[in-house]
Amino acid sequence: MKKTIIALSVALASATVPALVQADDGYPEKNIEFIVPYGPGGGSDTFVRSIQPALEDALGGTLVVRNISGGGGAVGYSRAVTSRPDGYTVTTPNNANFTLEGLGNVGFSYNDFEYIARVTVMPYVLAVRDNDQWTDFESLKEDLQASGDKLSVGFSGVGSSTHVTSVALGRELGMDFQFIPFDGGSAAVSAAMGGHVDAVVLNPSEIMSAVESGKLTAIVSTGGERSSAMPEVPTMKELGFDMELNQWRGIAAPKGLDPAIEEQWVTAIKKAVQDPQFRQAAKNGGTDIKPLYGDELDAFIKDNAELMIPIAESVKQ
Structure with a gap:
């Protein structure tokens, strides 16, 4: 990734963006660009396209989805954050907003976005390869303590949220992890099933x-409560550890969004999340619909940033 180019483009574009763009009375009067900072078919793309019809109906406008991939989300987020904060460009944030900043791969901060809503959450899960000795956390811990072995843990990409979560999990659990990055979650799963790594941390x-x-x-x-997709799996808190961390997806705009436009979006999102087709799509994808807005959302963003950014900084290469 060309970090310097990305950072320079952000700096140049930011110089031309006004602090606040006032709302038009008839918003939306034109199409709204919805930037997905990843390629088609991934979790963020699926989320946006599944909620798009309900949002368009609630907003009374057209959302044009743009997939702008590259740099683990850096290129798309850079495009979004340097757009005019007039309500006609939005994006879908997730934990990459924190990990990209911690890795130093972008020229913007997570605070440069106006977070409108968190919509869905999905925990990270530590799963081990088929092994008669490792049937639950206690048996895994006892075996590792007895053997003194490291647990080789696969995840999706260096500096990804699964990498950062793996580091956080190892620290919190008091286990010695050997971190093994893979080019995507499916490659990590295949390696674990084939016995090439002991475990994976994925969604x-x-x-x-x-x-x-x-x-x-x-x-x-790592969820605050058990996931509906895997209700049999205990949470860190159930095991006595003070850790809660979810992958999440929502909607954000460049900083400086008019509060009136933000309120229109909040109202539209509250309606859209009740749409039966969107709810079914979320269920099929193993995600839970748990919207947050306002002060609760701000607190959630701050907590995740304070957890993930320092860990991302520590894994910087």
Whole structure:
């Protein structure tokens, strides 16, 4: 990734963006660009396209989805954050907003976005390869303590949220992890099923089929409560650890969005999340619909940033 180019483009574009653009009375009067900072078919793209029809109906406008991939989300987020904060450009944030900043790969801060809503959440799950000795957290911990071995843990990409979560999990659990990055979640799952790594840290949607087939055993979840996709998997808090971390997806705009436009979006999102087709799509994807707005959302963003940014800084290469 060309960090210097990305940072320079952000700096140049930011100089031309006004602090606040006032709302038009007839908003929206034109199409709204919805930037997905990843390629088609991924979790963020699926989320945006599944909620798009309900949002268009609620807003009374047209959302044009643009997939702008590159740099693990850096290129698309850079495009979004340097756009005019007039309500005609939005994006879908997730934990990459924090990890990209911690890795130093972008020229913007997570605070440069106006977070409108968190819509869905999905925990990270530690799942181990098929092993008669590793049936739950206690048996895994006892075996590792007895053997003195490291647990080789696969995840999706250096500096990804699954990488950062793996580091956080190892620290919180007091386990010695050997971190093994892969080019995507499916490659990590294949390696674990083949016995090339001991475990993976991924989202439920990426490991559900392997768990259901008995090739992997889900040990613990990082969610605040059990995931509807994997209700049998205990959370870190249930095991006595003070850790809660979810992958999440929502809607954000460049900083300086008019409060009146933001309120229109909040109203539209509250309606859209009740749409039966969107709710079914979220369920199929293993995500839980748990919207947050306003002060609760701000607190959630701050907590996640304070957890993930320092860890991302520590894994910087």
